[in-house]
Amino acid sequence: MMQKMYDWVDERLNITPMWRDLADHEVPEHVNPAHHFSAFVYCFGGLTFFITVIQILSGMFLTMYYVPDVINAYESVKYLQNEVAFGVIVRGMHHWGASLVIVMMFLHTLRVFFTGAYKKPRELNWVVGVLIFFVMLGLGFTGYLLPWDNTAYFATKVGVQIADSVPFIGPYVKTLLTGGDILGAQTLTRFFAIHVFFLPGALLGLLGAHFVMIRSQGISGPL
Template structure:
């Protein structure tokens, strides 16, 4: 059945050359764990991408029930946790995945740094990777407020104070994020939701696309 569907699609859009170009790409021997145990450090990037996929899929599920309003945000999260089938599991995956993805990106960054994989001709890809890291931190920061509990409220206040301390643009940055410069309230929650669900994911997908294209063109860096 799957083969017939594939043949039907391939007959119309000719996807076989593209698929072969992706699937038949040779992987260097030094990144094969079967040959070198140290090759496992090259898995950090792929594992990071795997966790990102989990975050995206679980986040899409959460948005089906979440209400970005200060009167209903916590109630919608509670409903998801207690009334929706497997909702607690999916929210738990999203919650813990937010921490796991930062850890995996940190390990991946360490591998790239200590093996010198940021050097010529991969400087641009290093910059793109650093930008992805900052986007992921932004996703973690904006997502922390969405449950609208006491911990999220006061943690966000501290985060906005840190943003306000940025030289020259700090005050404008705080207003951009919070909406209201005086209080963390309805505008803040709405803006954090929009940034978390629309703006930062769009930036993440664009940067990841560039990251993967550069990896494909430049190849995987060798060991020291």
Template sequence: MLQKLYDWVDERLDITPIWRDIADHEVPEHVNPAHHFSAFVYCFGGLTFFVTVIQVLSGMFLTMYYVPDIENAWHSVQYLQSQVAHGQIVRGMHHWGASVVIVMIFLHTLRVFFQGAYKKPRELNWIVGVLLFFVMFGLGFTGYLLPWDNKAFFATQVGLEIAESVPVIGTDIKTLLAGDPDIVGAQTLTRFFAIHVFFLPAALFGLMALHFIMIRRQGISGPL
């Protein structure tokens, strides 16, 4: 059945050359755990991508029930957890995945740094990777407020005060994020939701595409 579907699509779009170009790409020996135990450190990038996919899929599920306003945000989360089938599991995956993806991208960044994989000709890919690191932090920060409970409220206040302490542009950054420079309220929740669901994911997908294209062109870096 799947083969017939593949043949039907291939006949119309000629996808076989594209698939062969991806599937037949050789993996260097130094990243094969069967040959080198140290090759496991090269798995952090793939694990980061895997957890990111889980975050995207679980986040799409959560947006089907989440209501981004101060009257209903907390109640919508509680409804998801208590009334929706498997809702508590999916939210738990998204909640803990947010921490796991930061750990994975941090370990991946350490591996790239200590093995010198950021050097010529991979400088641009290093810059893209660092930008991805900050985008992940932004997703974590903006997502933290969305449950609209006490912990999220006060943690966001602290985060906005830190942003405000940036020289010259700090007040503008806080106003941009919070909407109201004096209080964490309805505008803050709406803006954080928009940033978390639309703006940062768009940046994430664009940067990941660049990251993968450059990895494919330059290959996986070798040992130090």
């Protein structure tokens, strides 16, 4: 049955050549853990992407129950954890995954730096990777406020004050984030929009560019 469906789609879209091009792509020997133990450091990028996929899928699940207003935000999170089947597990995955993805990105960045993988012809890919890192930090920061409890509120308040202290653009960044003089309904709505729409859109675009350049330039060589 599955073969018939695949043949039907392949007959119309001719996807077999594209799939074979990906599947038959040779992996360099120095990134094969079976041959070199040090090749495990080349897995950091793939693990980062794997966790990112988990974050996206779990975030989509959480969005179905989350209510982004100051009256119902905390109650919706509480309902998700206590009433929805597997809700506490999915939220736990999203919560801890937000920290783990930053750790893995940091390790991946260290690997790229210390193996010289940022050098010619991969300078642009290094810039894209750094931008992805900042987008991930933004996702972590904007997502922290969404439960709308005391910890999230005061931690975000400190973060906004730090942004306000940036020379020249600080006050504008603060106004953009808070929507006013204090953290309130406008702030929560903006953080939700930035966390769910703007930053994920930027992330997907940057990841697409990142993978296209990796595919074009190949995996970098050993140190």
